[in-house]
Amino acid sequence: MSTRFTKWLAGAVLGATAMVGATAGAKAEDTIKVGVLHSLSGTMAISETTLKDVMLMLIEEQNKKGGVLGMKLEPVVVDPASDWPLFAEKARELISVNKVSAVFGCWTSVSRKSVLPVFEELDSILFYPVQYEGEESSRNIFYTGAAPNQQAIPAVDYLMEEEGVERWVLAGTDYVYPRTTNKILEAYLKAKGVAADDIMINYTPFGHSDWQTIVADIKKFGSAGKKTAVVSTINGDANVPFYKELANQGIAATDIPVVAFSVGEEELAGLDTSNLVGHLAAWNYFMSVDTPENAEFIEKWQAFTENPKRVSNDPMEAHVIGFNMWVKAVEKAGTTDPDAVIDALIGVSVPNLSGGYSTMMPNHHITKPVLIGEIEADGQFNIVSQTSGLIMGDEWSDYLEGSKDLISDWRAPLSCGNFNVATGKCGGSGE
Amino acid sequence: MMRSLFLRCLRPLAAPVLAAVMAAAFVLAGLMAAAPAARADAAGDALALFASKSYDDIEKGIADLAASGHPQAIDILSALGDRRLHVAGDAIVFEDAAGTWHDALTGAALDGEPAGAKAVRANNRIRRAVDAALGQLTLMSADAGKRYDAALSVFKSRDQASLPLVRSALETEQDGKVKRALQQALAALTLYGDADETAKLEAIDVIADMGNQDALATLVGVPEPTPAMAEAISSAQDAIESSLAIWSGVQSVYYGISLGSVLLLAAIGLAITFGVMGVINMAHGEMVMIGAYTTFMVQEVIRNSAPFLFDYSLAIALPLAFLVAGAVGVAIERGIIRFLYGRPLETLLATFGLSLVLQQAVRTIFGPTNREVGNPSWMSGAFDLGGLTLTYNRMWIIVFAFVVLAILMVVLRRTAFGLQMRAVTQNRRMAGSMGIRTNWVDSLTFGLGSGVAGIAGVALSQIDNVSPNLGQGYIIDSFMVVVFGGVGNLWGTLVGALTLGITNKLLEPVAGAVLGKIIVLVALVLFIQRKPRGLFPQKGRAVER
DSSP: OHHHHHHHHHHHHHHHHHHHHHHHHHHHHHEEEEEEEOOSSSTTHHHHHHHHHHHHHHHHHHHHTTOBTTBEEEEEEEOOTTOHHHHHHHHHIIIIISOOSEEEEOOSHHHHHHHHHHHHHHTOOEEEOSOOOOOOOOTTEEEOSOOGGGTHHHHHHHIIIIIOOOEEEEEEESSHHHHHHHHHHHHHHHHTTOOGGGEEEEEEOTTOOOOHHHHHHHHHHTTSSSOEEEEEEOOHHHHHHHHHHHHHTTOOTTTSOEEESSOOHHHHTTSOGGGTTTOEEEESOOTTOOOHHHHHHHHHHHHHTTOTTOOOOHHHHHHHHHHHHHHHHHHHHTSOOHHHHHHHHTTOEEEOTTSSEEEBOTTSBBEEOOEEEEEOTTSOEEEEEEOSSOEEOOSSOTTSTTTTTEEEEOSTTTOEEEEETTTTEETOOOO | OHHHHHHHHHHHHHHHHHHHHHHHHHHHHHHHHHHHHHHHHHHHHHHHHTTOSOHHHHHHHHHHHHHHTOTTHHHHHHHHHTTOEEEETTEEEEEOTTSOEEETTTOOEESSOOTTOEEOOOOHHHHHHHHHHHHHHTTTOSOHHHHHHHHHHHHHHOOGGGHHHHHHHHHHOOOHHHHHHHHHHHHHHHHHTTOOHHHHHHHHHHHHHHOSHHHHHHHHTOSSOOHHHHHHHHHHHHHHHHHHHHHHHHHHHHHHHHHHHHHHHHHHHHIIIIIITOOOOTTHHHHHHHHHHHHHHHHHHHHHHOGGGGGGHHHHHHHHHHHHHHHHHHHHHHHTGGGSTTOHHHHHHHHHHHHHHHHHHHHHHHOSSOBOOOOOGGGSSEEEETTEEEEHHHHHHHHHHHHHHHHHHHHHHHSHHHHHHHHHHHOHHHHHHTTOOHHHHHHHHHHHHHHHHHHHHHHHTTTSOBSTTTTHHHHHHHHHHHHHHOTTOHHHHHHHHHHHHHHHHHHHHHHOHHHHHHHHHHHHHHHHHHOTTOSSOOOSGGGGO
16 A cells, blocks of 8 residues: 555656656747736736736737747746835746746836846846836846936926926925936036026825825916926826816916826826826827837737727837847847847847837947827827937936946946946946 | 189199099008908918928917907917817818818818818917917907906916007906906006006006915016016015915815815724724725726716716715625625624734735726726816815815715714614624624624725715725725724714824925825824824723723
8 A cells, every 4th residue: 555655656756747847848949938027916007017918919929920039939927916025036936937038027116126136146138118217227137218318308308498497396206216317307407507496396105195285386386487397207196186186276288387207198098188288298109109110019009909999108119129129139149048138139229119210229228219298188199399319328317426427338348337437447336 | 714723723733633542542442452362361371380390380370360360260279279270281171169170261161071181280388379369369259258268368478469459358348357357467468568667566566466376476577677666576575475375374274174084084984894893994995996986987887878967977976886885895794704703813814805805806807007087077176265276176075074974973873773883882792682683783884884985985086096006095094093083983083084184284385295294103103102092082881892
């Protein structure tokens, strides 16, 4: 009895091992795995679920074209549940257990900061698709979203030139992205000759829903006889009550325009926009961009999601660009080995959806046009300004003490993320 | 003889004079005939500018069109402001509010949208120019409301071209409110124009009497004031600022009451489930969310099948939200909580898990993105009361919160159900032996608390996101209010909510929103240390359970 049981047990274990080995072996030969690290539950699911869908669509499409290097791509989707430490755990799982060749993921800066050491330790590749505050450079991360100079600064320039704004409210949610962006903007505005009295900075907690006092303050600040604008780095959920309060207190875009860096088509989908007409947003892509590439993308996206009203937005375009760059780099390198792909990625150019080409620069940021749009009654953006050329992402801001001397260049022989041009040393971090 | 001589002398002159007179008549007639043609040309030239890509050209087109006297200038300009004005080939066309397309130059109706029509470019600058032009054009409108808006937009734009229009409008204006607005507009124009000092000093008085932010903004920006004017301006400024400072204090208190009413609404259901029954219900916020989603569903049905009912959507949603959230509450009590009475830690964990389940369920059904819940017309906008700007949605929520509180008080104190509820919570066994079905009372009490949370969701959908995370934002605040006010006491909940709201809003302008919240939280912790039973502790033996 006991021997039979031992035999059975041994057999079962052997069988199981063989099976696992076989499947693992077969998979490793047939497919290239791509990790998708976006929250599908919790507070950030509101934004990140869409990006997961985009990745699935892109992978499906690439497979229809025959995959990469003759192999099919296989998405590995995990749910870090809007929990920052879980992001690091899931990233480790994707790289060490699932053996993915590259990961597309993260939204908030804190989640990126949480996975950064994991990607550096295990030497893998992360594509980060969201606009962020800059002041970071990693050999293993490719930033396909906008750096501050690709979003915030052109937006401020537009308001100065086109609307003649002289007084500024910098309103943001209290965390790293708004704080850093506002620090850069404040330095930039002062460099442009704006007096300290003409800048009001305001921070609110996450999910702030009672905007009465702040909107009244903005109204007061705006009635000093100078044209006033609000630069908003208010995060996702707090935006709806903020705009509702603005509309209710009768502040129209023609009086005090609000330019936002975190409000796109997806966020407006939950809002009645008839009172918001004319408020602005700055991005590198709008759904209303009138190019054949964009029309084709929207058609495919709406067909993939089986929802003819589904909107597209900027971080989605960033994933499209990032994914196509990765495919091209893998084909160029002839392997999915991270070191080879990291080197091959620099200099890769792929079409973006606004009718031009985006190129991966040596600082792991990409070139993009900057678009300014005004909200329309149907929740879309009316593009009122577009930079004539492409803007190169600048990871270390030129307007911050301590980072203005830093550059990042990951090409050999420099291969340094924070090279100090003043001292000529790598690792000359400013702060 | 003399006469003939005179005539003789005159005769050689007659021909040229006659010719001159006739020529003049011709020119006059020609001019009269040419005037409309020239006007049409001016309109045509102005309209041609709208096809341009440059905002400067379009802005010029707006001013030219307004000056051209084109009979449909008002329609065309409002169409431009709403982005209904299009360029189709060489023609400028627009779609009127009823959806019919017209040629802008002739006003003739077209059949359907012309091929290749592209909207005329417009941004805020263009919209401002449109508002200013419309202000001029509608100063003489038959509708008093429109005249008032026109006067306000002239006040804002300070476009000197409208000066003669404002003057002539003032002469005929009968409506007191419009007249005052026109006088203020005239004063603003005078201050920013090239009038003499006396006129400007008078204008300063008119503006100073307005006593609000707009007046302040107008006065501060006056170009090149003479010493006398500067003095008048600074004294007017001081007066306005000190009155505004008083009003801003009143405003903070009002905002505090408003925030307090939102807290009260969110907490009032919890005051029953936690306060009266002693159940730590972490899924309370999700009941609020269910109420908000019910509102969304109701509005969705109304939008699709009966749009005329939209203004009543909230009234329809209220009972439904109460029933839906109440039913879910009863189900939770029957399914989970009744097995956990007397075990607070397990209840806490179970309901916390439940809240995650409910959130994810809603996320799966409705999607993770925000859902649009519209404000009915009677809940949008604001009105001025003295120096205060009161928004309708906040005001109705204050009223609503107090009504809900009053109804709940009546239910608890004046009905048989309320009596049974109090009896069960005070002494379960005694109540049972008096013939009260304690199980049923438990379920219904929990259902009532959840239903009230659902009603709160209807109100909160008007000011916050309707997303699966809606409830999370309120759960901590709700517990804070109930614990602070004193468990088991609705008056305590009321006072607690208002105190927290007002303190928060008084601190916010001084300390900022983030620090303000922290200070309130720390103060609350200290208070609970001193008085663990809150503001209004329950007395008597029931407490010793």
